[in-house]
Amino acid sequence: MAQESDSPPGLNGRPVLYSFRRCPYAMRARLALLASGQACTLREVVLRDKPAALLAASPKGTVPVLQLADGVVIDQSLDIMRWALARQDPLGWLVGDGEAMQALIAQCDGPFKQALDAYKYPERHPQWAPGAARDAIAAQAAALDARLQSQAFLFGPQARLADVAWMPFVRQAAQVDAAWFGAQPWPRLQAWLQQWVQSPLFERAMRKLPPWQPGQPDEVFACAS
Structure with missing residues (x-):
């Protein structure tokens, strides 16, 4: 705004x-x-x-x-x-910034962020049943991994706005319990995240x-x- x-x-x-x-x-x-x-x-x-x-x-x-x-x-x-x-x-990054991309970003800023907050701070979110926040994180992470099955980024072979919008939140989710995140069957999502965090651009940021x-x-x- x-x-x-x-x-x-x-x-x-x-x-x-x-x-x-x-x-x-x-x-x-x-x-x-x-x-x-x-x-x-x-x-x-x-x-x-x-x-x-x-x-x-x-x-x-x-x-x-x-x-x-x-x-x-x-x-x-x-x-x-x-x-x-x-x-x-x-x-x-703005190429293809239409309804589909905006909807995926809204998933990050809405349901994923809500689950992430409850996953990080369960004592602040008693309305979530034990384990429910992590299950919600897992479901959305699996959906992202599926999107990456045949393409390097969320909307094709090049990074777009959605990748940049999602990445910091996926990184934060991965850091809550790195051993758990690393053990999940999301190889494409894990590689996508690693590529971002090892980039010179992220290092400067x-x-x-x-x-x-x-x-x-x-x-x-x-x-x-």
């Missing part, structure tokens, strides 16, 4: 991205910005101590938040991805930064030349 904000943009007219390294929503936004070649000022935030500038830009206080040089704020990860890739999409403080030098986030 885009909205107006009075918060100042980054130096030299660069957009400002408020991010949290381990947040899967922020991961996919960073990946799209890198893939597009869009340089921005990256501000790593601590979610338990949100900076006033983040809350001024987006009062809901979640990440990612992208504030453009004209003050417009985009505070949904998919909107940030599409904004960046609409400017430049050298890898073709996951570079560790100290929490941003007002007044400190800006950190320029851009794809390596």
